[in-house]
Amino acid sequence: MSTTPEEVVAAASDLxxxxxxxxxxxxxxTKALMAQQAAQVLASGQQVNEVHIESAGDISVLAPLVLKGASEETLLWANTSP
Structure with a gap:
């Protein structure tokens, strides 16, 4: 807002x-957080796990990490509420 008219293009580009x-x-x-959650799920040894995610897209990062490391069937129950 304090940019002069001559500097608007450069300021916008910078932003x-x-x-x-x-x-x-x-x-x-987000990837690091999901990796940490996957490690916790795998370390728990439980077949049913509740995980907290910020958005629905986070599960697409978390699920493959859990599947890659799981030695048995694992159910993830994702919760987006605090």
């Missing part, structure tokens, strides 16, 4: 680049 970098950081953090 877009920062937004893209933040999206990449969030994606990496």
């Amino acid at each position: 877009l680049a920062k937004d893209e970098a933040l999206k990449k950081q969030l994606k990496a953090a």
